[in-house]
Amino acid sequence: MYSQKVIECFMNPQNVGEIENADGVGTVGNPKCGDIMKIYLKIKDNIIQDAKFKTFGCGAAIATSTMLTQMVKGKTIEEAMKITNQAVAEALDGLPPIKMHCSCLAEEALKAALWNYAQKNQLSIEGLTPPPNYVDEEEKHTHSEDE
Amino acid sequence: MIYLDHAATTPVKPEVLKEMLPYFTEEYGNPSSVYRLAQRNKKAIDDARAVVAKNLGAQPNEIFFTSGGTEADNWAIKGMAEALKEKGNHIITTNIEHHAVLHTCQYLEKHGFEVTYLPVNPDGLITPEQVEAAIRPETILISIMYANNEIGTIMPISEIGAVAKRHGVVFHTDAVQAVGHLPIDVKAQNIDLLSLSGHKFYGPKGIGALYVRRGLKLPSFLHGGGQERGRRAGTENVPGIVGLAKAIDRAYQDLAAKNAKIKALRDYLIDGIYERIPYCRLNGHRERRLPNNANFSFEFVEGESLLLLLDMEGIAASSGSACTSGSLDPSHVLLALGLPHELAHGSVRFTLGEDNTKEEIDLVLAKLPAFVERMRAMSPLYEEFVRKNS
Numbered sequence: 001m002y003s004q005k006v007i008e009c010f011m012n013p014q015n016v017g018e019i020e021n022a023d024g025v026g027t028v029g030n031p032k033c034g035d036i037m038k039i040y041l042k043i044k045d046n047i048i049q050d051a052k053f054k055t056f057g058c059g060a061a062i063a064t065s066t067m068l069t070q071m072v073k074g075k076t077i078e079e080a081m082k083i084t085n086q087a088v089a090e091a092l093d094g095l096p097p098i099k100m101h102c103s104c105l106a107e108e109a110l111k112a113a114l115w116n117y118a119q120k121n122q123l124s125i126e127g128l129t130p131p132p133n134y135v136d137e138e139e140k141h142t143h144s145e146d147e
Numbered sequence: 148m149i150y151l152d153h154a155a156t157t158p159v160k161p162e163v164l165k166e167m168l169p170y171f172t173e174e175y176g177n178p179s180s181v182y183r184l185a186q187r188n189k190k191a192i193d194d195a196r197a198v199v200a201k202n203l204g205a206q207p208n209e210i211f212f213t214s215g216g217t218e219a220d221n222w223a224i225k226g227m228a229e230a231l232k233e234k235g236n237h238i239i240t241t242n243i244e245h246h247a248v249l250h251t252c253q254y255l256e257k258h259g260f261e262v263t264y265l266p267v268n269p270d271g272l273i274t275p276e277q278v279e280a281a282i283r284p285e286t287i288l289i290s291i292m293y294a295n296n297e298i299g300t301i302m303p304i305s306e307i308g309a310v311a312k313r314h315g316v317v318f319h320t321d322a323v324q325a326v327g328h329l330p331i332d333v334k335a336q337n338i339d340l341l342s343l344s345g346h347k348f349y350g351p352k353g354i355g356a357l358y359v360r361r362g363l364k365l366p367s368f369l370h371g372g373g374q375e376r377g378r379r380a381g382t383e384n385v386p387g388i389v390g391l392a393k394a395i396d397r398a399y400q401d402l403a404a405k406n407a408k409i410k411a412l413r414d415y416l417i418d419g420i421y422e423r424i425p426y427c428r429l430n431g432h433r434e435r436r437l438p439n440n441a442n443f444s445f446e447f448v449e450g451e452s453l454l455l456l457l458d459m460e461g462i463a464a465s466s467g468s469a470c471t472s473g474s475l476d477p478s479h480v481l482l483a484l485g486l487p488h489e490l491a492h493g494s495v496r497f498t499l500g501e502d503n504t505k506e507e508i509d510l511v512l513a514k515l516p517a518f519v520e521r522m523r524a525m526s527p528l529y530e531e532f533v534r535k536n537s
Contacts, residue, residue, distance in 0.1 A: 010455060016525050028529065032488035034449055038527040052528040056489070058451035062525065090204060 002059060003093035009063035014070055017052045023120070026112025030106050035061045037109040039069070043117055048072050050079055053109075060065065060099035064106040067091050072110060081127055083110065149462045149507045153347075153439060154296055154324060154498035159390065160349040166393040167351065170386040178383050179372065188385050195392035196250035199356055202395045203341065204332035207278070210326065211357050211375045212388050216323035219342030219357035220247040220290075221366035222379075223319045227288045227340070228255050230364050231317070235285030239264045239316075241302075243480040244292050248321050252290070257330030265291075269485050270432035279310045289318045293325035293341075296498060297480040298431030299440025301329065303531060323325060323347055323355075327398030327438060328406070339363055343395075345387065350394030351499075354387030370427055409499050410438035412508055416497060417441050419512040424519050430494060439499040444490040447529035448522040452494050456518040462511055465496045 012123075019040035029036040035057035040048035049067040055061050067088050072080045085103035089095045095103060112131040118124065148191055150158075159167075162515040166199040176185035193207070200207045213219045227240065240252055252262045263281045265273045278289060280335030289311050294301045304320055311318035325331065326341075327348025333341055342360040345351055359365050359378075396440035417429060426446040445453065450466035457464055477491035497511070 007455070010452070011459065013525065018530070030490065031487065032477075034488070034492040036527050038530075054525060054530055056447065056526045056528045057449050059455045061449070062452060071322075 001096050002063075003095075005091075005093040006060060007062040009066040009092065010059040013062055013066045015052045015066065015073075016056065018054065019050060019052050023121075024113040024115075024117030026109050026114070026116055026131070028108045028112050029057070031056075033101070034058065035102060035105055037065055037105050039065075039109040039113040041072070041113045041117060042051075043077070047078050048075050048077070057105075058099070060095055060102040061105065061108070064088050064095075064102045065094055065109075068106040068110055069082065075127055077114065078112065081105065081109065081125065128136065148458075149503070149510060151330050151462065151464045151497040151499060151503065151507075153500040154437075155465055155494065156346045156352065157349045157500060159346075159351050159398065160394065161382070162397065163350055163390050163393045166311075166315050167386040167390040170389055171384070174385070176384065179374065182259070188383075191385060192388050194385055195388045198396050199394040199406055200358075200398050202331075205358050206361060208376070209333075209358055209361050210360060211379050212383065212391070213355045213357055213379060214353055214384070215355040216245075216342050216344030216347075217247040218368070219344075219355050221243070221251050222357055223340040223342060223359075223365070224248065224251045224288065224290055225255065226365045226368055227317055227319070228260055230366055232260075235283075235287040236260045237283050237286040238262045238487075239278060239281045239289045239291075241267060241285060241291055243267050243295055243297075243322055244290070244485045245296055245323065248290055248292065248496075251477070261285075267300075267483050269294060270435070271298045271430070271480070271484055272432055273302060274433060275303055275306035275310045279314070282310075282314050282316060282518070286316050289316050291320055293320045293322035293331075294329065294437050295431070295480060296324050297478060298442045298484070299324070299437035300431045301325070301385065301435050301437065302420060303376060304338070305336045312337040312340070320355060322395045324437060326403075327395055328439070330399075331403065333360070340365070345391040347393055348394050348398040349388040351387050352392045354384050356391065370398075372416065373376035390476070405501060406438045409501065409503075412503060413439055413441055413497075413499050416499070416508050416511065419467060419508070420515065423512060423516040427519075430484060430486070431493050437498075442494060443488060444494045445519050445522075446493060446521055447526045447532060448493045450494050451453060452522050453515075453518055456521070457495075457511075457514070460510075460514050462514070465498075466494060510537065 019042050022040040023043040024041040027038040039042050040052045051072050053065040053069050055065040085107040089103040097134045108131050115131050176188050178188040196210045197207045200210045258261050265277050267273050291302055293304055308318055317339045321342045323344045326343040337362045344355040367378055369380045428444050430442040453467050481491035
């Protein structure tokens with residue numbers, strides 16, 4: 001059901017881990033839907049120097065996390081803002097329709113990490129709104145139980 | 148390949164296939180025709196019916212062949228609902244039935260019936276007392292699965308049968324996972340209707356049967372020709388019927404010995420997983436379960452990702468995580484046990500078969516711990532857990 005590329009990205013995931021003192025951290029998803037994605041960004045001079053992830057989820061969720069973190073590295077914030085879920089899915093040679101939400105989660109996780117970065121530095125990033133499914137680091141997962 | 152998904156389906160045994168083959172080619176006659184070619188087929192069906200009946204403690208005229216378990220479930224439940232709608236509109240079932248029963252009940256709810264979904268306990272079982280307490284004057288049908296397809300728990304069918312008989316309520320059981328694996332006697336157990344499916348016990352796909360207790364008025368579900376004594380129209384699937392009979396007969400030969408062997412191997416797998424992998428739990432009652440079933444939840448890990456890693460090693464298992472079955476909702480069975488969503492998403496079901504070996508289980512036990520560890524290293528849930536406990 002998965003493309004060869006998805007299997008590759010799942011079997012050999014890249015950028016797994018945490019970044020200490022990350023400049024932006026974004027967590028999206030909840031246990032109910034079965035996927036939680038957490039993206040860490042290191043940002044310097046408006047450029048994403050490094051990106052890492054931790055993901056609880058299916059093969060597609062791991063693969064989209066790998067692909068997204070690969071795609072954002074070295075990009076400016078403005079360039080990163082243009083990465084869509086379709087672009088992530090296309091870079092993986094497509095996803096099964098039922099798994100497209102994993103690519104949406106990847107885009108949302110990136111936006112959440114950028115939002116976190118902007119909040120911390122009191123910046124305004126053009127086109128960036130408070131992300132849906134945004135989990136504040138302070139109260140993560142606790143609210144999802146009573147949804 | 149190491150096949151550990153026998154609850155999904157089983158391979159057709161060579162001796163079963165051998166019985167079936169002539170009915171595709173030389174013995175192709177339509178059983179409803181008058182010439183001898185056709186009459187030989189008619190006899191093959193009659194013989195098969197007698198074999199299926201004998202293995203369930205039924206009479207041949209109480210067995211009706213269907214396209215499988217789903218049709219048998221639909222026929223039994225919708226049929227009884229229709230037949231008894233003047234008498235009442237209440238049906239009792241459980242919250243861990245197969246979708247063939249659950250969705251049929253939900254359909255009937257849209258058509259004026261009321262359904263009580265008895266909640267299972269954390270072990271995945273219901274009690275006869277629960278069933279008895281749910282019976283109302285307008286209760287017309289009790290439909291409770293014999294054994295669960297995901298966690299393998301075995302319901303107290305004889306006791307529920309006694310309750311149903313005492314209250315005069317019709318009792319159906321979806322025995323798709325039990326037939327060919329557990330001894331069944333429909334008379335002694337007071338079962339009125341029982342669904343079964345051939346491919347769960349080394350028979351072919353596309354064939355099943357419904358046992359209907361003699362005297363029970365169950366209207367036709369498929370209308371057309373006069374096959375199955377006018378109760379189930381459609382030209383008979385003769386090769387399938389012959390294969391089903393052969394499969395059920397061989398399944399019940401030496402059943403106790405076969406089950407003892409499978410259970411020993413399954414227990415070896417369960418003990419091995421507990422020994423090697425922290426933070427996991429066996430879903431479903433430890434003892435009251437099918438001898439071949441081990442369903443585990445691995446904390447902080449999603450089930451499908453484990454299945455993919457196992458598949459890369461040639462190990463075929465399945466997941467309670469519905470990601471694999473085209474829906475994003477976690478298993479209704481695991482949620483019914485009270486599991487939180489992340490655990491319900493993190494389950495893997497191993498169902499063993501007659502031909503699995505200790506060497507195969509050893510390989511699973513050698514590979515699985517590293518796979519779980521690998522996925523945990525990627526999991527934000529595990530990261531959080533470690534931080535909280537360090």
